[in-house]
Amino acid sequence: xxxxxxxxxxxxxxxxxxxxxxxxxxxxxxxxxxxxxxxxxxxxxxxxxxxxxxxxxxxxxxxxxxxxxxxxxxxxxxxxxxxxxxxxxxxxxxxxxxxxxxxxxxxxxxxxxxxxxxxxxxxxxxxxxxxxxxxxxxxx
Amino acid sequence: xxxxxxxxxxxxxxxxxxxxxxxxxxxxxxxxxxxxxxxxxxxxxxxxxxxxxxxxxxxxxxxxxxxxxxxxxxxxxxxxxxxxxxxxxxxxxxxxxxxxxxxxxxxxxxxxxxxxxxxxxxxxxxxxxxxxxxxxxxxxxxxxxxxxxxxxxxxxxxxxxxxxxxxxxxxxxxxxxxxxxxxxxxxxxxxxxxxxxxxxxxxxxxxxxxxxxxxxxxxxxxxxxxxxxxxxxxxxxxxxxxxxxxxxxxxxxxxxxxxxxxxxxxxxxxxxxxxxxxxxxxxxxxxxxxxxxxxxxxxxxxxxxxxxxxxxxxxxxxxxxxxxxxxxxxxxxxxxxxxxxxx
Numbered sequence: 001x002x003x004x005x006x007x008x009x010x011x012x013x014x015x016x017x018x019x020x021x022x023x024x025x026x027x028x029x030x031x032x033x034x035x036x037x038x039x040x041x042x043x044x045x046x047x048x049x050x051x052x053x054x055x056x057x058x059x060x061x062x063x064x065x066x067x068x069x070x071x072x073x074x075x076x077x078x079x080x081x082x083x084x085x086x087x088x089x090x091x092x093x094x095x096x097x098x099x100x101x102x103x104x105x106x107x108x109x110x111x112x113x114x115x116x117x118x119x120x121x122x123x124x125x126x127x128x129x130x131x132x133x134x135x136x137x138x139x140x
Numbered sequence: 141x142x143x144x145x146x147x148x149x150x151x152x153x154x155x156x157x158x159x160x161x162x163x164x165x166x167x168x169x170x171x172x173x174x175x176x177x178x179x180x181x182x183x184x185x186x187x188x189x190x191x192x193x194x195x196x197x198x199x200x201x202x203x204x205x206x207x208x209x210x211x212x213x214x215x216x217x218x219x220x221x222x223x224x225x226x227x228x229x230x231x232x233x234x235x236x237x238x239x240x241x242x243x244x245x246x247x248x249x250x251x252x253x254x255x256x257x258x259x260x261x262x263x264x265x266x267x268x269x270x271x272x273x274x275x276x277x278x279x280x281x282x283x284x285x286x287x288x289x290x291x292x293x294x295x296x297x298x299x300x301x302x303x304x305x306x307x308x309x310x311x312x313x314x315x316x317x318x319x320x321x322x323x324x325x326x327x328x329x330x331x332x333x334x335x336x337x338x339x340x341x342x343x344x345x346x347x348x349x350x351x352x353x354x355x356x357x358x359x360x361x362x363x364x365x366x367x368x369x370x371x372x373x374x375x376x377x378x379x380x381x382x383x384x385x386x387x388x389x390x391x392x393x394x395x396x397x398x399x400x401x402x403x404x405x406x407x408x409x410x411x412x413x414x415x416x417x418x419x420x421x422x423x424x425x426x427x428x429x430x431x432x433x434x435x436x437x438x439x440x441x442x443x444x445x446x447x448x449x450x451x452x453x454x455x456x457x458x459x460x461x462x463x464x465x466x467x468x469x470x471x472x473x474x475x476x477x478x479x480x481x482x483x
Contacts, residue, residue, distance in 0.1 A: 097348025
């Protein structure tokens with residue numbers, strides 16, 4: 001039986017909310033797919049579009065950027081900046097023809113372990129039918 | 141109509157009075173059609189200045205060079221630099237002012253209004269006159285272009301050979317200037333993002349095929365980066381090695397230096413380069429169309445920038461290059477920014 005396609009997801013999680021949220025999911029022993037590679041960043045506002053493009057370039061099948069809910073940012077307004085930047089990148093990636101499901105953003109607070117697992121579950125479910133991401137992956 | 145004599149007279153006068161150290165403008169080039177950038181230092185050389193529909197260069201990137209040169213001089217000449225700008229170029233100056241790259245007193249702006257026309261597109265013109273040699277291009281009273289070829293004069297309606305950027309132009313007269321030549325003519329454009337319609341209407345996979353076909357042509361000559369007045373970073377993420385390599389640099393250090401984009405002109409790296417460039421120009425690109433004109437491989441790079449210009453307008457109601465006081469697009473936010481794409 002052929003092995004089922006397992007997408008690779010790179011998740012940029014902000015240290016203060018989303019990373020703590022994913023930690024909560026872990027310590028509470030909630031189950032969620034192991035397809036995600038979490039990268040803790042100081043703030044979702046510090047995620048440069050270059051990181052996201054680079055993740056796709058190195059073969060990620062999906063990229064998630066997650067930060068604190070609006071108004072909850074540890075640095076007051078980092079997530080507002082992220083929201084603008086990511087919205088623009090989202091539109092650009094869609095314009096060049098990348099599947100919009102491959103790039104997602106979410107707000108996950110430190111108390112939302114359940115929400116985090118749900119987001120990852122949904123993400124993996126959406127990516128599976130798409131197959132591997134070959135459009136932006138490195139082909140040197 | 142722009143009176144060239146007035147422009148020359150003003151240039152001569154400011155050089156004579158020492159109000160500017162030199163003037164950047166256009167002069168007759170080696171080829172009869174295309175003018176070449178001119179750096180005029182002596183009042184008597186102001187005679188060389190020209191203004192015609194083939195003055196498509198955006199000269200503002202010479203201001204970036206000027207700033208670099210000045211920074212190296214021991215006793216810099218503090219006088220401003222005079223520059224001849226069209227409407228689109230003046231928006232580039234505004235963006236440079238907005239980003240505090242330039243000071244207003246460093247430039248003396250000689251604005252020329254495109255009125256109802258604009259500049260022509262070389263490629264469209266070549267097709268129109270079937271490759272004949274062009275002796276001269278002029279504007280006429282009714283905003284047509286008059287092209288002189290060895291076979292005589294032909295009158296071509298402006299819209300047939302106008303550059304794409306001029307068809308969608310938002311500023312047909314300079315937004316900022318010290319002296320203005322020509323008139324401020326109000327012009328209404330029904331759809332400033334018309335060129336995007338064709339691609340946006342395609343299904344996703346066809347859009348991908350289109351861009352892949354286009355960007356695969358890229359030879360990574362970086363002409364688009366060199367010609368862009370907004371690409372003034374000292375170090376660019378697209379350069380593989382942009383750190384100092386000394387005798388002490390170990391092979392390990394070199395290997396560990398992050399390479400965001402590889403130099404090889406292959407599909408994935410071309411996408412990475414062009415997408416990064418587009419996103420770095422979001423809210424800064426003033427649509428002078430120079431990247432596309434300079435591109436030796438005819439890649440429609442302008443469309444990527446245009447797309448982000450459109451999104452900036454629709455999502456955030458932001459127009460680049462009109463107000464030097466407004467905060468840059470990605471360094472500001474509003475509470476009501478859209479977040480329907482966020483889970």
